[in-house]
Amino acid sequence: MKHSLREEGGAVVASLSGDVDLESSPRARELLLALVRDGRKVLVDLSGVGYIDSSGVASLIEAFQLARRAGTGFALVAPTPSALRVLELARLDRVFTIHATLADAL
Amino acid sequence: MSDPGAPRSDAPLLHRRFAARASELREVREAVRREALAQGCAPECAGDIVIAVDEACQNIIRHAYAGRSDGEIVLEIARSGEEILVTLRDFAPPVDPSRVRPRDLDDLRPGGLGTHLIRELTDGCGFAPAPPGGGNLFRMRKRIRKHEEPA
Numbered sequence: 001m002k003h004s005l006r007e008e009g010g011a012v013v014a015s016l017s018g019d020v021d022l023e024s025s026p027r028a029r030e031l032l033l034a035l036v037r038d039g040r041k042v043l044v045d046l047s048g049v050g051y052i053d054s055s056g057v058a059s060l061i062e063a064f065q066l067a068r069r070a071g072t073g074f075a076l077v078a079p080t081p082s083a084l085r086v087l088e089l090a091r092l093d094r095v096f097t098i099h100a101t102l103a104d105a106l
Numbered sequence: 107m108s109d110p111g112a113p114r115s116d117a118p119l120l121h122r123r124f125a126a127r128a129s130e131l132r133e134v135r136e137a138v139r140r141e142a143l144a145q146g147c148a149p150e151c152a153g154d155i156v157i158a159v160d161e162a163c164q165n166i167i168r169h170a171y172a173g174r175s176d177g178e179i180v181l182e183i184a185r186s187g188e189e190i191l192v193t194l195r196d197f198a199p200p201v202d203p204s205r206v207r208p209r210d211l212d213d214l215r216p217g218g219l220g221t222h223l224i225r226e227l228t229d230g231c232g233f234a235p236a237p238p239g240g241g242n243l244f245r246m247r248k249r250i251r252k253h254e255e256p257a
Contacts, residue, residue: 019132021128021131021132021160022128022131022160022164022167022168023128023129023131023132051135051156053157053160053161053164053220054161054164054219054220054223055164057219058219082153085150085153086157086223089222089223089226089227090219090222090223
């Protein structure tokens with residue numbers, strides 16, 4: 001898994017790419033939790049994620065919950081079909097705010 | 107060259123023994139995907155098998171071996187008619203199957219999703235009686251869904 005960060009419209013956009021799996025999800029978790037703690041709106045761009053497993057999804061859930069408690073924004077952007085499939089199977093497509101494009105999210 | 111009917115295969119199509127570590131799973135996923143596609147699974151079907159195998163391996167790594175780093179997993183993939191059969195063997199202390207349950211999805215906790223995904227993605231799964239020599243045997247089967255026919 002690789003990631004990049006940029007600011008856009010007052011939000012921080014964290015773009016994840018590659019495989020978010022048991023090996024890499026601890027890094028995703030630390031990254032997203034740190035961004036949420038900074039207090040800004042966090043948009044997680046999943047358009048480059050070829051594979052995400054339950055541990056990766058768990059990292060998203062943790063960050064989402066922290067943001068909800070803090071009252072800051074947190075949304076997923078442009079999940080690939082394979083990422084969306086896992087989110088749907090976990091019935092999390094209704095829990096997370098998911099935007100089709102970054103423009104929609106801003 | 108295409109469908110040879112319902113091939114019999116007593117011998118596994120894929121046999122792989124690997125360390126029960128997160129760093130091994132990427133290569134395992136690639137091998138499983140290759141074999142599923144070779145058996146005629148559509149990409150989505152192959153993807154489902156990959157997730158199920160990956161999540162089952164994670165359960166072994168995280169729960170059966172519970173942090174031990176010297177454990178091993180044996181993966182076998184076979185075919186019976188139009189089904190892919192997956193067997194995962196480990197050498198950890200016996201797992202109590204009643205403790206391996208999908209979580210309540212309304213309970214929004216991180217973790218515990220893997221078993222739910224396995225059940226959703228396969229056409230059957232469960233623990234088989236412990237093999238001689240101990241450890242656990244987990245089996246999954248998935249009907250082969252082939253490429254969509256053009257309308």
